[in-house]
Amino acid sequence: MAIDTEAPEAPERRPGELNLRELLRWSWRQLTSMRTALILLLLLALAAIPGSVIPQEGVDSLKASRWQDDHPKLTPIYERLGLFDVFDSVWFSAIYILLMVSLVGCILPRSLVYWRALRAAPPAAPRNLSRLPDHTTYTTEAPADEALAAVTAVLKQRRYRTLTGEDSVGAERGYLREAGNLLFHVSVLVVLVGFAIGSLFGYKGGVAIIEGGGFTNTLNQYDDFEPGSLFAADDMEPFSFKVEKFDAEWIKEGSSAGMARKFVADLSYREDPAAETDDYALKVNHPLTIGGTDVFLVGHGYAPVITVRDGNGEVAYSGPTIFLPEDQSFRSFGVIKAADAQPTPIGLEGWFYPTYAFTEETGPFSAFGDDLNPAISMLVYTGDLGMDDGDGQSVYELDKSKAELVKKPDGSMLRVDLAVGDTVELPNGAGTVSFDGYERWTKIQISRTPGKWVALAGVSLALLGLLGSLFIRPRRVWARVRREDGVDGGVTVVEVAGLDRSGGGDVAEELREIVAAASRKESP
Amino acid sequence: MSDSAWESLSNQFIGAAGIVYFLALIAHLVEWSALRKVPVTAVAKELVGSGAPTEPADVPAVDEATQSRIALFGRFGLILTGLAAALHLGALVGRGMAADPNRVPWGNMYEFTLSGTFVVAVVYLSLYKRYALSWLAPIVVGFNITVLMAAKIWLYDPVAPLTEALNSYWLIIHVVSAVIATGAFTVGGMLSVLFLLKERAPERTTGYLARVPATSTLDRISYRLHAFAFPVWTFAVLITGPIWAHQAWSSYWNWDPKEVWAFITWVIYAAYLHARATAGWKGRNAAYLALLGLATLWWSFIGINFFFGGGSQHSYAAPAAEIVVADRQ
Ligand code: HEM
Numbered sequence: 001m002a003i004d005t006e007a008p009e010a011p012e013r014r015p016g017e018l019n020l021r022e023l024l025r026w027s028w029r030q031l032t033s034m035r036t037a038l039i040l041l042l043l044l045a046l047a048a049i050p051g052s053v054i055p056q057e058g059v060d061s062l063k064a065s066r067w068q069d070d071h072p073k074l075t076p077i078y079e080r081l082g083l084f085d086v087f088d089s090v091w092f093s094a095i096y097i098l099l100m101v102s103l104v105g106c107i108l109p110r111s112l113v114y115w116r117a118l119r120a121a122p123p124a125a126p127r128n129l130s131r132l133p134d135h136t137t138y139t140t141e142a143p144a145d146e147a148l149a150a151v152t153a154v155l156k157q158r159r160y161r162t163l164t165g166e167d168s169v170g171a172e173r174g175y176l177r178e179a180g181n182l183l184f185h186v187s188v189l190v191v192l193v194g195f196a197i198g199s200l201f202g203y204k205g206g207v208a209i210i211e212g213g214g215f216t217n218t219l220n221q222y223d224d225f226e227p228g229s230l231f232a233a234d235d236m237e238p239f240s241f242k243v244e245k246f247d248a249e250w251i252k253e254g255s256s257a258g259m260a261r262k263f264v265a266d267l268s269y270r271e272d273p274a275a276e277t278d279d280y281a282l283k284v285n286h287p288l289t290i291g292g293t294d295v296f297l298v299g300h301g302y303a304p305v306i307t308v309r310d311g312n313g314e315v316a317y318s319g320p321t322i323f324l325p326e327d328q329s330f331r332s333f334g335v336i337k338a339a340d341a342q343p344t345p346i347g348l349e350g351w352f353y354p355t356y357a358f359t360e361e362t363g364p365f366s367a368f369g370d371d372l373n374p375a376i377s378m379l380v381y382t383g384d385l386g387m388d389d390g391d392g393q394s395v396y397e398l399d400k401s402k403a404e405l406v407k408k409p410d411g412s413m414l415r416v417d418l419a420v421g422d423t424v425e426l427p428n429g430a431g432t433v434s435f436d437g438y439e440r441w442t443k444i445q446i447s448r449t450p451g452k453w454v455a456l457a458g459v460s461l462a463l464l465g466l467l468g469s470l471f472i473r474p475r476r477v478w479a480r481v482r483r484e485d486g487v488d489g490g491v492t493v494v495e496v497a498g499l500d501r502s503g504g505g506d507v508a509e510e511l512r513e514i515v516a517a518a519s520r521k522e523s524p
Numbered sequence: 525m526s527d528s529a530w531e532s533l534s535n536q537f538i539g540a541a542g543i544v545y546f547l548a549l550i551a552h553l554v555e556w557s558a559l560r561k562v563p564v565t566a567v568a569k570e571l572v573g574s575g576a577p578t579e580p581a582d583v584p585a586v587d588e589a590t591q592s593r594i595a596l597f598g599r600f601g602l603i604l605t606g607l608a609a610a611l612h613l614g615a616l617v618g619r620g621m622a623a624d625p626n627r628v629p630w631g632n633m634y635e636f637t638l639s640g641t642f643v644v645a646v647v648y649l650s651l652y653k654r655y656a657l658s659w660l661a662p663i664v665v666g667f668n669i670t671v672l673m674a675a676k677i678w679l680y681d682p683v684a685p686l687t688e689a690l691n692s693y694w695l696i697i698h699v700v701s702a703v704i705a706t707g708a709f710t711v712g713g714m715l716s717v718l719f720l721l722k723e724r725a726p727e728r729t730t731g732y733l734a735r736v737p738a739t740s741t742l743d744r745i746s747y748r749l750h751a752f753a754f755p756v757w758t759f760a761v762l763i764t765g766p767i768w769a770h771q772a773w774s775s776y777w778n779w780d781p782k783e784v785w786a787f788i789t790w791v792i793y794a795a796y797l798h799a800r801a802t803a804g805w806k807g808r809n810a811a812y813l814a815l816l817g818l819a820t821l822w823w824s825f826i827g828i829n830f831f832f833g834g835g836s837q838h839s840y841a842a843p844a845a846e847i848v849v850a851d852r853q
Contacts, residue, residue, distance in 0.1 A: 034802040041795040045788045045820075052784035052828075059779055087779050191762075195777070204775060251685065261688050284688040285771050296774040445774040452776060459762045463755055470751040 031098070032105030040099040047095055051086035054078065058085060100189065107185050114178045122161050125168035125478035126497075134507040135497035138515050144481045147492045150521040151479040154514055160477060168480040177502065180468020187465055190458030197451025200230040204447040210303050210320050211440050214242040217293070222446075235448065237291045241269035246300060246440045250370040258328060260369055265297050265442045282444075292448055299443035301325045302332050304352045304376055310341035310431040317341070320439045323352045324396060329366040330354045335398040336378075338431075339387045346431060347385045348416065349398045350378025352438065356419075364417075376435050378416045380406040380426060406430065474501040475510065494518070527622045531683045534618025538638065541611035542672050548604035549665045555597035556662065556732065558590055601661055602652065608668075609645040616642060622683040630699045631686050633829060637675040639700075641668045643707025647749070655745050659736050663714050694768035701760035705753045706821060709793075712749035713818035715742050716811040723808060743807065747800060750814060754793050761786040785824030792817040 030036055055064040064084055068075045082089030129135050140147050144167065152169045155162050160171035205225035207215055215221055217239050249262040265282040271290055280288045288295040303320035310316040316338035323334030336348040355368035356375035364377050386399035393399060408414045409427050416424050418435035425432050477498045484493050496515060498507040525533075616638055619629035629635045648664040651657055686695070719742040721733060728734040736742065765786070766776035777783060796813040799805035805813075 034798060035804070038795055038798045038802055038805060041791050041798065045791040045795070048784050048788050048791075051779055052781040056779060198776075259685070259687070261685065261691070263688060285692040285694075285768075287771060287774070294770075294774060296772075298773065447774045449770075449776065452770070455776070456763070456767070459758070459766075463758055463763065466755050466758060470755065 028105065031102050032109075034106075037099070037102050037106065040095060040102060043095050044099060047092050048086070050083050051092075054083050054086070056084060056086060058088070096192075100192065103185055103188065107182060110178075111182055114182060117178070118175060121163045122170040122172040123476065124163065124165055124170050125480050129478055129480055129495045129497040132497040132499060134499070134511060135495065136508075136511050136515055137493060137495050138519060139484075139491045139493050140519065142492055144483050144492050147494050147518075148479070148481045151481075151494060151496070151514070151518045154517045154521060155477060155479075157517070158514070160475075167482065168478065171477045171479075172475070174472050174474030174501070176468050177472035177474045178469075180465040180470075180472060183465030184462050184469055185465075187458045187462035191455050191462065192458075194451040194453070194455030194458055197454060198228070198449040200228045201235065201451070202447065202449045203227040203231050203236075204445070206298070206443060206445045208301075208322050208441050208443050209243045210322065211243055211246050211442075213441075214240060215444070216240040217446070237293050237448075238272045239269060239290045239293070240273070241267045241288075241295070243442055243444075244268055246442050248300060248370075250368070258368055260300075263297060263300060263442075265300075265444075267295075282442075292450060294447055294449075296445040296447070297442060298445045299325075301441055301443070302330065302352050302354060302371070302374075302438050303441045304334070304374075304438045305436040306336055306348070306376070307434045307436055308336065308338040308341060308346055308348070308431060309434075310338065310343075310346065311429050312342050313431075314342070316346065316431065318436075320441075322395075322441050326351075327366075328369060330369040331366040333396075335396060337385055337387065337398065339385055341431060344382045344430065345385050345387070345403075346426070347381040347398045347400070347403055348378040348433065349381065349400075350376060350416070352376050371438070373419075374438055375417065375419050377418075378433075380414060380416055380430075380433070382406055382430055475499065475507065476501065477511070477514065525621070527683070530618050530622035534615045534622060534683075537611050537615035537618055538672065538676065541608045541615060542669060542676075544604055544608035544611060545665050545669045545672070548601045548608060549662065549669060551597045551601035551604055552662045552665060555594055555601060558594045558597070559735065560730065561590065562594070598658055598661075601665070602658075605645065605661070605665055606649060608665075609642065609649060612638070612642045612645060619683060623685055625685070627686060628696050628700070630703060631684070631690060631695075632679075632681045633826070634675055634679040634681045636699070636703060636825065637671060637679055639703045640706045640710070641671050641675075643704055644668060644710050647708055647711045651745075656737075659732075660711075660714065660718075662732075663718075664711070667710075667714070692768060692771065694764055694771065698760055698764035698768050701756050701764060705757035705760055706825070708749050708753035708756070709818055709821055712746050712753060713815055715746035715749065716814040716818075718742055719746060719811045720808065720815075739807070743811070746811070746814065750793065750796060754797065757790060757793065761790055782824060782828045785820060785828055789817060789820045789824055792820055 055067045057064045068084075071078075078084060082091070086092055126132070130137075142150070148164070148167065148169060152162055152164055152171075155169065155171040158173070160173040161175075162169055162171045203226060205222040207221060207223045209215055217236050219225065219233055219236070243265050245266040247262070247264045247266075248260040251257050251259045251261065263284055267280045267282050267288065268277050269280060269288065269290065270277050282288055282295065282297045284297055287297075301323060302325075303322045305320045306317070307315060308317040317336055321334055321336055323332035325332045332352045332354075333350070334352065338346040338348075351364070353364060353366040353373075353375050354370060355366050355372040356364060356377075357367040357373070358364050364375075367373075381398065381400055381403035383404045384402035386402060387393065406414055406426060406428075414427065416433050418424060418433070420435055420437055423432050423434035475498060477496065479494055479496045481492055481494050484491055494515075496511055498511050500507045616629045616635075619635055619638070620626055623631070630639050644664060645668060648657060648660060718733075718736050719739055722736050722742060723739050725733055726739065765783070769778065769783075770776035792813060796810055796817055799810040799813050
């Protein structure tokens with residue numbers, strides 16, 4: 001598609017090259033036509049659809065990778081088509097870039113036309129006003145020049161710009177409509193620029209922090225981190241904070257019993273290492289803004305404190321461990337890796353139940369999200385936990401491929417089911433596991449989105465322009481007076497005609513009002 | 525009054541509103557069946573609903589009894605629709621009062637549907653005089669009955685407090701503008717359907733379509749409604765939505781399915797506005813685009829919630845924090 005207007009100047013012109021220029025000019029005119037804009041808009045809508053149907057890597061990477069595992073045949077094809085990343089794909093970008101080029105090609109000439117129209121006088125009255133679809137006539141006793149003055153005054157009152165001729169007046173109003181329209185279209189570009197700045201230079205990351213834990217805003221402190229493609233680590237603001245306390249209120253009755261609300265994480269923070277410490281109660285919908293960075297509370301959970309002693313009675317693992325909630329009742333899954341335990345490493349995998357309950361049908365479950373009857377139930381593995389393989393392991397997964405499930409001496413299932421304060425001895429003198437208690441953790445999301453104010457200003461201006469464009473009615477009105485001789489001295493005939501330039505306006509009503517006002521003026 | 529009393533009051537009001545809408549529909553059906561015997565020109569003036577009945581000058585075929593029956597039932601229908609809308613409003617207030625703490629009644633799909641249909645009724649009633657909408661009555665009333673029934677059957681949810689993420693004043697602004705735009709787009713879509721039907725049979729002299737105004741009028745009213753709804757939708761989807769998303773989920777635009785469809789809807793309505801200014805697209809094609817826009821609008825409300833799974837909708841939480849904070853209608 002030809003986006004360039006300027007064909008490189010050829011040293012000498014031959015007919016063929018002229019044709020090329022013509023072709024380019026023709027293409028440009030096509031690209032910037034209303035019809036093309038319309039079709040590009042529809043294409044943009046169409047192209048966005050796969051982004052909602054196919055899991056997107058940028059939106060929910062876990063879901064996307066699950067989908068990819070389930071569809072091994074389609075995945076390579078989809079990957080090649082960019083269907084897991086629609087909004088960054090070549091074809092999606094192509095559509096909106098074409099649309100933007102078309103937009104610029106549309107705005108520039110229209111601004112020029114508008115500029116001229118602004119400075120031009122209203123058009124003079126056409127010869128024959130009764131040819132216009134909306135026109136009306138009235139007569140008056142007043143002399144012609146007075147009648148003309150009266151109509152002109154009414155038009156001026158109604159904020160028309162007028163140009164008076166000898167026996168006629170031309171008037172126009174609603175110039176701002178086109179200004180609104182231009183403002184709207186320019187603002188679309190502004191929004192896009194703001195959006196682009198944010199996705200290029202911004203970043204977004206998350207970290208789970210146990211009550212009492214701290215965080216310093218450097219790359220290695222994040223659990224997950226998504227930088228924009230032009231992000232530089234120097235842009236990270238040097239703040240730090242500590243989660244002093246986390247609270248949630250649990251609804252115990254009614255139809256939404258079991259739901260938590262009023263999450264609050266009490267933070268103490270410093271804007272930079274030299275600054276004073278401040279406090280902030282971090283809540284959902286109430287982020288903490290530090291410079292250009294926002295800190296959000298997006299989740300919470302439990303971290304059981306589990307101590308593993310090895311066969312020699314030495315502490316091989318101890319401390320709160322983050323378990324990930326799996327449902328609304330906060331049954332939470334987690335793993336513990338006591339890799340240095342002797343004689344053999346010990347791994348635990350299982351669940352934490354804040355309100356432990358059990359029935360024969362369901363097995364263990366959590367009846368409530370709050371900590372009314374906390375317990376853990378875990379399986380034990382011994383042997384090689386794959387910790388020395390070199391490639392980093394997730395702290396939420398246990399590599400059981402080379403490990404061995406520990407069973408009771410009689411060969412039946414061994415579950416380590418513990419209430420707070422309990423300790424259990426593992427078979428074969430492997431060691432002990434104690435459930436000492438639990439703490440709470442919060443998931444904190446941190447993001448920096450430069451350009452967000454540009455984008456917001458853009459949409460706000462766009463809305464303003466849109467209102468002007470949709471509700472200001474551009475109109476032209478003309479009046480022409482003529483004297484008609486009659487029996488008793490004659491009358492003045494005034495012809496009034498109007499034109500609505502936006503379509504959909506009610507000109508007849510406007511003319512009626514003008515005529516009524518003008519006749520009132522003449523006969524006080 | 526206790527919360528549960530408010531909740532059952534709301535349910536009774538919705539039932540009552542449904543019944544009264546139904547009575548209004550019957551009144552309009554009586555009106556229209558009487559009208560079938562009347563040639564179009566005879567009552568054309570009266571249908572304009574200017575209030576003062578005009579004499580049917582030169583059409584003797586219509587007797588006075590029929591005339592007055594038509595006028596009576598037409599007025600009945602209008603009054604009943606107004607009454608139903610009042611009950612409808614009562615049901616909404618009841619929903620809001622039933623929640624603890626009290627809140628705006630648009631926290632889930634059931635409530636959103638209730639509010640949207642209420643806006644449809646309000647748009648119709650408030651424009652009734654200005655655009656002489658009596659011919660729209662059976663469609664609006666029939667639509668509201670159908671949708672309210674569907675909402676009651678498939679969407680009903682007991683009153684619940686808002687999830688934490690919803691608990692923001694942006695909920696009030698964002699959702700109320702989305703609801704208003706949805707209601708206005710819906711009425712605009714009804715006019716586009718009528719436009720397309722009328723365009724196929726412009727010369728009809730009997731039956732319902734004969735009394736629907738000319739295509740140019742339908743097009744103009746439809747445009748006005750869309751021109752009203754589009755900025756409101758822009759405000760809802762592209763201003764307040766992102767502001768709220770940024771506060772609740774740290775990212776003002778995330779291409780979540782609901783956002784994608786709200787965007788698609790916006791782009792299609794922008795195309796509709798363009799089409800009206802483009803030769804070859806005016807009129808019929810513009811009307812088709814308006815209906816396409818309406819389809820995507822409803823889809824982004826209903827389809828996304830039903831077909832894209834409970835968990836994923838508007839859930840921005842990272843997997844590690846799959847928590848109950850993120851869930852908006
Ligand atoms: C990003 C893409 C675009 C969007 C979202 C968009 C949106 C809109 C909207 C909502 C309107 C309605 C306002 C009104 O009726 O006055 C409008 C009008 C208009 N647009 Fe665009 N537009 C886009 C691109 C373009 C392009 C590329 C052109 C040039 C070819 C263009 C030319 C126009 C014109 C001339 C009008 C005025 C129509 C009239 O007089 O009613 N637009 N646009």
